[in-house]
Amino acid sequence: MKILVISGSLRASSSNTRLAKAIMDLAPAGIETQLYQGLGDLPHFTPDLDGDDPPVSVVALRQQIQTADGVLICTPEYAFGVPGTLKNALDWTVSSGDFSEKPVAAISASPLWGGGDKAHASLLLTLTALGTHILEEGKIIIPMINKKLDAEGNIVDSILVENFKALFNAFQRSTTL
Ligand code: FNR
Numbered sequence: 808m809k810i811l812v813i814s815g816s817l818r819a820s821s822s823n824t825r826l827a828k829a830i831m832d833l834a835p836a837g838i839e840t841q842l843y844q845g846l847g848d849l850p851h852f853t854p855d856l857d858g859d860d861p862p863v864s865v866v867a868l869r870q871q872i873q874t875a876d877g878v879l880i881c882t883p884e885y886a887f888g889v890p891g892t893l894k895n896a897l898d899w900t901v902s903s904g905d906f907s908e909k910p911v912a913a914i915s916a917s918p919l920w921g922g923g924d925k926a927h928a929s930l931l932l933t934l935t936a937l938g939t940h941i942l943e944e945g946k947i948i949i950p951m952i953n954k955k956l957d958a959e960g961n962i963v964d965s966i967l968v969e970n971f972k973a974l975f976n977a978f979q980r981s982t983t984l
Contacts, residue, residue, distance in 0.1 A: 808982050810834070811875035813843045815882030815893035822952045823881040823916050825960040830879065830914075833962075833971050838978065840879075843871055852898040861899075868896060869905050877910040877978045879945070882930060884915060884923030889930050897933050906937040910981035912945025912974055922950035944970070944977035 812831055814824040831840040848864040856862060861869075872878060882889050900906050913930045915923030927948050934941055947970060949955060955964040962968050 808837065808876040808979065809839045809841065809874065810877045810879055810978060811843055811871050812840055813846070813878065813880045813893070813896070815846075815880065815890050817847050817890075817892055821883070822918065822956060823883050825956055826914070826916050826949070826952065826962075827879070827881040829956060829960050829962045830881070830971050830974075833968065833975065835972075835975055835979075838975055841871070841875070843868070846892050846896055849892075849896055849899060852895050854902075857899070857902050865899050868899060869903050872900060872905040872909065875909070876982050877912070877942075878906070878939075879912040879914065879974075880930065881914045881916060882923065882926055884917055884921070884926035887925040889926045889933070893930075894933065897937065900937060904938070906934070906939045909939050910945075910978055911939040911941055912947070912978075913941060914945070914947045914949065916949040916952040918951065918953045920950045922948040922952075924948050940981065942974065942977045942981065944974045947974070 812827045814827045816823045834840045915927035917923040957963050
């Protein structure tokens with residue numbers, strides 16, 4: 808099965824992108840992961856552009872979601888919400904319905920104690936609006952992320968590693984239901 812992984816941060820040294828890559832490294836045999844690279848290429852969403860001939864970057868996003876068996880999102884919190892770039896990408900999938908019934912994981916990570924809990928709550932609402940199947944094992948809030956990832960991008964928190972292994976199991980079970 809294939810899992811598309813989306814980081815909500817465009818920052819070069821983003822902890823969420825490093826976390827996303829570390830989670831990808833934990834994928835068991837039989838799960839292929841792919842990091843979505845196009846977040847910064849998407850135009851600002853407007854229904855005016857969302858017609859019969861949508862922008863190429865939008866088509867690429869939709870195809871990657873369509874061909875994935877599941878989607879895993881790691882997001883920072885900006886001003887108590889999800890970054891506008893991530894919300895923009897999700898808005899582009901409303902009309903196409905690509906996320907409908909799709910198993911998803913919603914992970915927020917922050918260097919602060921809250922772990923991006925408000926962005927997490929907001930992301931869950933958006934994923935609900937999109938009709939996704941949010942995996943219980945995929946609802947993960949990570950405070951103090953800088954203490955849980957080492958300089959090489961390895962996860963040094965063993966409980967977190969177990970959480971991610973359980974998440975991959977949940978993704979696998981979701982395709983056999
Ligand atoms: C932040 N940060 C932040 N953190 C948080 O927990 N709650 C918040 O509301 C905000 N708000 C916020 C706004 C702006 C404009 C910036 C630049 C930062 C801090 C944020 O968690 C931190 O910069 C992370 O490192 C961002 O994630 P990445 O880029 O490392 O993945």
